[in-house]
Amino acid sequence: MIRVQRDIFNIGDEINALTEARTDIGAVVSFTGLVRDFNEGTSVTGLTLEHYPGMTERELKKIEAEACRRWNLQDCCIIHRYGDMVPGDPIVLVITASPHRQDAFDAASFLMDWLKTKAPFWKQESDETGQSDWVKERQSDLDAARRWTPKT
Amino acid sequence: MIRVQRDIFNIGDEINALTEARTDIGAVVSFTGLVRDFNEGTSVTGLTLEHYPGMTERELKKIEAEACRRWNLQDCCIIHRYGDMVPGDPIVLVITASPHRQDAFDAASFLMDWLKTKAPFWKQESDETGQSDWVKERQSDLDAARRWTPKT
Amino acid sequence: MKILYFAWLKTKLQISEEDISWSQEVADIDGLVRWMRARGPVFDEIFSDLDVIRIAVNQEYVTGNLSLTEGDEIAFFPPVTGG
Amino acid sequence: MKILYFAWLKTKLQISEEDISWSQEVADIDGLVRWMRARGPVFDEIFSDLDVIRIAVNQEYVTGNLSLTEGDEIAFFPPVTGG
Numbered sequence: 001m002i003r004v005q006r007d008i009f010n011i012g013d014e015i016n017a018l019t020e021a022r023t024d025i026g027a028v029v030s031f032t033g034l035v036r037d038f039n040e041g042t043s044v045t046g047l048t049l050e051h052y053p054g055m056t057e058r059e060l061k062k063i064e065a066e067a068c069r070r071w072n073l074q075d076c077c078i079i080h081r082y083g084d085m086v087p088g089d090p091i092v093l094v095i096t097a098s099p100h101r102q103d104a105f106d107a108a109s110f111l112m113d114w115l116k117t118k119a120p121f122w123k124q125e126s127d128e129t130g131q132s133d134w135v136k137e138r139q140s141d142l143d144a145a146r147r148w149t150p151k152t
Numbered sequence: 153m154i155r156v157q158r159d160i161f162n163i164g165d166e167i168n169a170l171t172e173a174r175t176d177i178g179a180v181v182s183f184t185g186l187v188r189d190f191n192e193g194t195s196v197t198g199l200t201l202e203h204y205p206g207m208t209e210r211e212l213k214k215i216e217a218e219a220c221r222r223w224n225l226q227d228c229c230i231i232h233r234y235g236d237m238v239p240g241d242p243i244v245l246v247i248t249a250s251p252h253r254q255d256a257f258d259a260a261s262f263l264m265d266w267l268k269t270k271a272p273f274w275k276q277e278s279d280e281t282g283q284s285d286w287v288k289e290r291q292s293d294l295d296a297a298r299r300w301t302p303k304t
Numbered sequence: 305m306k307i308l309y310f311a312w313l314k315t316k317l318q319i320s321e322e323d324i325s326w327s328q329e330v331a332d333i334d335g336l337v338r339w340m341r342a343r344g345p346v347f348d349e350i351f352s353d354l355d356v357i358r359i360a361v362n363q364e365y366v367t368g369n370l371s372l373t374e375g376d377e378i379a380f381f382p383p384v385t386g387g
Numbered sequence: 388m389k390i391l392y393f394a395w396l397k398t399k400l401q402i403s404e405e406d407i408s409w410s411q412e413v414a415d416i417d418g419l420v421r422w423m424r425a426r427g428p429v430f431d432e433i434f435s436d437l438d439v440i441r442i443a444v445n446q447e448y449v450t451g452n453l454s455l456t457e458g459d460e461i462a463f464f465p466p467v468t469g470g
Contacts, residue, residue, distance in 0.1 A: 012164010015184070023189040023239035029260075030182045032167070033387055036251065037175040049386065052310055052379060055363035080386060087175035092387050099188065101264055102296065108181075109257050112387060120360070120379075121386025122311035134312045137383035144254065185470055201469065204393055204462060207446035232469060244470050264470060272443070272462075273469025274394035286395045289466035 001076070002060040004051065006083040009093055018075050018097055025074050027101040029108040031094040037087035039135075044125045048132070049082045049091065052120035056080070059119045067096070067111050071103040078111060080121065110148050117145040153228070154212040156203065158235040161245055170227045170249055177226050179253040181260040183246040189239035191287075196277045200284070201234045201243065204272035208232070211271045219248070219263050223255040230263060232273065262300050269297040305330070305372060310381035313357070316350060326374040333359060334369045336378065358383060388413070388455060393464035396440070399433060409457040416442060417452045419461065441466060 011032055019025055035047045060078050067076055077095040085091065094111045098104040123135040155161075163184055171177055187199045212230050219228055229247040237243065246263045250256040275287040307322050314320050330336045341348045351357070359366045360379040372378065390405050397403050413419045424431045434440070442449045443462040455461065 010164060011167050011182075012162060015163050015182075019184075019186065019240070021240075023187070025186050025240075026188045028182075028184040028186065030163075030167075030180075031253065031257070032171075032180040033253070034171065034177050034180065035175070036178045050311055051386070052308070052360070052363070052381065055360055055379065058363050088171070088173075088177075101183065101185070101261075105183070105257065105261050109253075112253055116387035117384065118365075119386050120310070120381060120384050122382065123385045124311075134315075134382065135385040137385060141387075202394055203469070204391070204443070204446070204464065207443055207462065210446050268470035269467065270448075271469050272393065272464060272467050274465065275468045276394075286398075286465065287468040289468060293470075 002057060002064055002078045002080075004053070004056050004060070004080050004082065006081065008081070009079050009090060011090070011093060014077060014079065014093060015095055018077055018095055022074075024099070025097045026099045027104040028095065028097050029101075029104040031092075031108050031112055032090050033092040033112070035085045035087045035089045035091060039125060042125075043127055044087060045128050046126040046132075047085045047087075047089075047091075048124045048126075049085065050122045050124070051080075051082045055120050060115070063111060063114045063118060066114070067107045070110070071096075071098065071107040072100065073098050073103065073107055076107065076111075078115065080115070080119065082121065113141070113144040113148060116141045153230075154209060154216055155229075155231045156205070156208050156212070157231065157233060160233070161231050161242060163242070163245060166229060166231065166245060167247055170229055170247055174226075176251065177249045178251045179256040180247065180249050181253075181256040183244075183260050183264055184242050185244040185264070187237045187239045187241045187243060191277060194277075195279055196239060197280050198278040198284075199237045199239075199241075199243075200276045200278075201237065202274045202276070203232075203234045207272050212267070215263060215266045215270060218266070219259045222262070223248075223250065223259040224252065225250050225255065225259055228259070228263070230267065232267070232271065234273065265293070265296040265300060268293045305374060306377045308377065308379040308381075310379065312382055313350060313380050316346060326372065326376075330372060332369050332371045333361070333366060333378075336372065356382060388457060389460045391460065391462040391464075393462065395465055396433060396463050399429060409455065409459075413455060415452050415454045416444070416449060416461075419455065439465060 075097040079093040094108050096104045096107040124132050126132040227249040231245040246260050248256045248259040276284050278284040330339050337351050340351045413422050420434050423434045
């Protein structure tokens with residue numbers, strides 16, 4: 001399940017929705033990304049997330065399908081917000097459910113790494129002077145995503 | 153923070169308790185282990201968890217301290233239940249908070265692997281015939297824990 | 305063809321979306337980029353360094369050249385920074 | 388000294404906890420294990436294979452031999468299976 005929304009989400013509710021009325025799940029991993037008040041040496045007072053409606057959903061569905069293909073997942077959820085946020089706000093939530101914990105951990109880690117480098121979202125950070133800047137792509141995110149590329 | 157308890161826990165509440173009123177956390181990973189209705193080829197109708205009060209808390213604190221020593225964690229939480237459970241019930245919850253997602257993922261994975269092989273808990277599974285058996289140690293858990301042992 | 309711009313491309317060009325007619329000149333991505341650069345100094349500057357631009361046609365990433373047809377949706381945007 | 392048994396050791400021995408007095412005979416782990424085995428066939432069977440038993444003294448894992456003193460808490464249990 002993927003969802004792109006402006007509204008805040010409730011992590012507990014989303015995990016419960018995935019697990020309730022099921023007794024075959026052994027492991028659930030959740031990842032939540034939050035707006036930090038500090039990034040790359042600058043203080044952050046606000047964040048605006050722009051995205052490409054339509055393509056965002058397509059990319060998230062592709063990433064989800066790839067995770068389900070690579071690991072033994074019983075369910076999977078990606079929720080990503082757009083719009084205006086303040087430090088402490090959740091931005092993204094990924095949940096994976098599997099009979100085995102390593103599958104749940106690896107799939108969640110993979111989903112985040114691919115999402116970061118493929119889903120068409122762009123962050124604009126504001127500081128206390130009111131100036132806002134587009135966040136730059138980070139080499140560490142590219143390296144993290146490359147871990148999941150099959151070696152040829 | 154570590155907690156050993158008979159009562160069920162609420163995953164969302166625990167994550168909120170860790171993150172609320174903070175704006176410096178960038179990544180939160182949670183792992184929840186649940187009672188499965190099926191294990192190693194046999195159906196499971198109930199699970200009883202025994203533990204060693206006193207030593208359990210000591211071991212969990214040691215494991216938590218080791219995670220904080222190895223990774224950049226802003227907070228960390230381990231909750232483990234004991235007593236009688238049914239399929240679908242949560243058994244264990246691990247939460248890690250960090251400025252960076254890889255630290256949060258690795259620390260949560262480590263906490264589970266070490267907890268599984270060090271914390272003095274023992275599972276007894278019951279099947280529909282009413283027979284109950286002590287769960288056996290699994291080689292895959294030992295192998296998983298060994299990943300985190302520094303190579304000498 | 306529908307052209308979309310996102311993030312700093314949109315800010316710099318002050319356009320988020322526009323329609324252009326298909327012609328032999330913009331029959332593929334390479335042609336479209338040449339056509340963009342000829343529109344003025346801001347366009348020229350932005351489209352001179354394709355390393356910092358990602359291109360999607362009909363909401364799929366494109367690398368290299370690709371033929372375009374009337375009705376295509378072409379998007380230009382910087383490397384993504386979500387998550 | 389307080390002796391604790393957990394999981395299948397407790398079930399098989401039908402003892403969860405007992406107090407034994409310190410003596411030269413049980414002055415260390417090796418001595419205590421020998422003393423256990425001499426208590427009867429069920430004890431002998433259980434303590435004959437130390438590969439399947441974990442030992443903790445004062446709530447810390449012990450591998451190898453260790454001296455014991457009056458007041459120590461010694462626990463015998465199988466490999467752990469929590470989580």
